[in-house]
Amino acid sequence: MLAAEPKVKRSSSSLPEQPNAPDAKRIKRPYHHHHRLQTPVNVALAEPAITDDAYVDHLMNRSIGQTLRETGFDLADPAALESFRIATEECML
Secondary structure (H helix, E strand, O other): OOOOOOOOOOOHHHOOOOOOOOOOOOOOOOOOOOOOOOOOOOOOOOOOOOOOHHHHHHHHHHHHHHHHHHOOOOOOOHHHHHHHHHHHHHHHO
């Protein structure tokens, strides 16, 4: 025999409230899981960082020039380049 109403799944929020029912909300439980690496990380650098200030200046100027060229600038005022460089150094630090 067929049921009068079709069986439809409903969320718990759509069910009618029962005044004597215990609080149906779930209790939040914190989940703490610590991941461990299979092999330890070697924090020592394979080669030292660049310490030559002249070379760092050259690389910074070159990267700023390439950035300006890619964004459509053909010429740049030296004062504008210096302010761009200062802003870039502040952002990096």
